[in-house]
Amino acid sequence: MMVCVADIPRRSSSRTAKLASIPLGIAGRAAVGFGRRLAGGDRDEIDAEMTAKAAEQLFTVLGELKGGAMKLGQALSVMEAAVPEEFAEPYREALTKLQAEAPPLPAKAVHHMLDQQLGTKWRERFASFDDVPTASASIGQVHRAVWSDGREVAVKVQYPGADEALRADLKTLSRFASLFSTVMPGTDVRAILDELSARTEEELDYRTEADNQRAFSKVFENDPQFKVPRVVASAPKVTVTEWLSATPLSSIITGGTREQRNRAGALLAEFHFSSPARVGLLHSDPHPGNFMLLEDGRLGVIDFGATAAMPDGFPPVLGRMVRLALDERFDELTQLLYDSKFVLPGRTVTDQEIADYLRPFTDPIRTESFHFTRSWLQQAAGVATDFSGPQFRTARTLNLPPEYLSIFRVLLGSVGICAQLDAYAPYMRILTEWLPGFVDE
Template sequence: MANRLGHRHDGSVSEIVSKRSSRNAKLAKIPLGIAGRAAVGFGRKLAGGDKQEINAELNQKAAEQLFAVLGELKGGAMKFGQALSVFEAAVPEEFGEHYREALTKLQSAAPPMPTAAVHRQLDQQLGTGWRQRFREFDDNPTASASIGQVHKAEWSDGRIVAVKVQYPGADEALRADLKTLNRMAGMMGAIIPGADVKPILAEISERTEEELDYRIEGGHQRQFAKAFEGHPRFLVPKVVASAPKVIVTEWLDNATPVAKVISHGMEDPAGTLEQRNSVAALMGEFHFSSPTIAGLLHADPHPGNFMVMPDGRLAVIDYGACAPLPNGFPPILGQMVALAVEERFDELTELMTTNGWVIPGKTVSHQEIQDYLRPFTDPIKTETFHFTRKWMQRVAGKATDLTNQDMMKTARALQLPAEYVMIFRVLGGSIGICAQLDAELPFMKLMQDWVPGYKEYRTAS
């Protein structure tokens, strides 16, 4: 690693401020551009143009504009894009590869910040003598994310470390982006099939302040690292140092990103079947077991946060978004699954009603609950389940089918209690990645082993 502890002034504050001031203008152009193209497309259809061809062209241009802006702006825009990326498998094939490619790019790609800005952040966060804490520091970032970028360095004790530095003004940009994106939620939901946009934005907005303070992330990661230390299947890098806008963790050598496993699987499904199934099983076990083992749920499930080590262990990074579950998963979750498995929908309906899953004043019958849940229950009907893009597309299509009045009527009577929002976000994201991997895994065994209430409720009943 080259020694890069010297200064290099290749950026200015005015340049950063200028870029930040154009954020809302760029985001605001998205709905205007889509509306304008839709009007032109409508005119072409009236003139006798091929409707399917025109729709495909409009979808492609809409996707290209949306994701190009999300990726360029970092901040809340890119964080939203990363959250959407796990639902890439739900995008119907007729919408083409432009959605898939654009969503996947948002998992780890963003333009780097100037070196001078990196050094200023390190001065402010680690002290002006920060260079003495490193033997070497590479000014060229190795990765970028929604609110920060990562540099490889050597700590004073000889350890190779990853230094995540928050972008200057990331806090203001993140809040501004989320405010603008929330206003555009309805439009974006219409052009991104398979993703429920509003809850994703609501959850990101709610956890904004936590993710902006890397000391909170450092605390989460320390808790995970201690709980999983020496684990034969998982690796959590230890935290070396943390400040509000800088966090230093152990470096992962020769790690293969899960995104690469996914892309290789798409190119050669037969050749990587064993690895894809193994990765999916490890991700499932990590998410299901971590509340019991660590008292926390890693709540940022996109492929950029998971890597496969040469010895087969799954390495997990980025602990900015975590949900505290000190007593593990709520037992009611296991009870609901047990009732759904045995198709005791009358008891399930009563359980949901008395525990806040049905909106007060609304009523639903057990037949309505049974019909509503039918598209989602495939993974709990067998000991193992093969998650595929076709299955994901079918489920997402039924869940968002506005022409199914009965389904919509039931949906309007139901609500997700606040304490389950993050759990279902992680569950949905994990399933999305399993579908991208085209993997088969023992989903029900994970549920039985790690979710309290399932075994007990079935035995007691």
């Protein structure tokens, strides 16, 4: 059932209480499950039931609150394919909803925001405006309209109170970060929250997003592979861009043809690897709601609020690391990890430990075209996050320098979407062409 809200719930106490209910609920269910297991209940069945309920509660609360809460949910959503298959269905359903749905802002509140941002005569700039939103995002919602010159446009309107809610949510969620591992094992929620917090201010000003989108649309104008809509108008809390008619990746994931899934996966990978070199920016919000496939086969890209500046492209040390891992020159790779601060101060790691840890992740570049599947991602993620396994102990010695956090999150998110698509993608060719240091010695 859709619930109308006048704006994002602003009271810090009520938002904190809702967010606190997530880890408390998880802890309560864990205690009940432990008791049932002691009483002789089937462990797997009980664990599956608890996980399903935890997933439902987590994403229901995150979706209701919008703001930073919903943004965390969307950041987690791209790794849905890594969730073990026995738990996957409740995640898949909850996450798919979260990527595209949220309670809408009433028309009166939308009109008030447009009055503030585009002036009280904003209606004269549109030939028509649909009061019913077509999509919801973490801090705003999108309306379909027709600009005065006849162009179909998308109008993104920020929720009133989004700025206060976003800052408060991220602060509150950080306190509970470690408990979310119960629901999304192997996901470093704290690192995601730290990065989201760092980008909060730039995302709240839609003028920054508009500037980012202008840069992308200029570079990809008339591109045979990618389509980025032009910006028509922008203000701090409203943007107007050309409308893009295409099939969302979420629909292709659930019902696309083999050809569509392969094309979408390959183009998504190429977009993320090529953008830093071509635009000097990295689109940093990889979830299926931001990508779509046009009838002519191009990949459409929207939502440039989260974008990382990379004027010199990807750092060459990243490509060098991937090349050394592929060539299994683990002695050189281990030294490079130390030199580049990828090993925590005071910790030690051996060549063999690095080899065992990284080998599953180099699968996509061992063949000309790699088949990304949920089972492959589950296996790779499972080995790295098995608390009792040696790879997990290796992971505890490693560090991700802040300048690499956005890159790794985006590329892992891109891989997660490819696995959801069940796509074949030519990663070797893409890395050879676009990743500095991968070919150059």
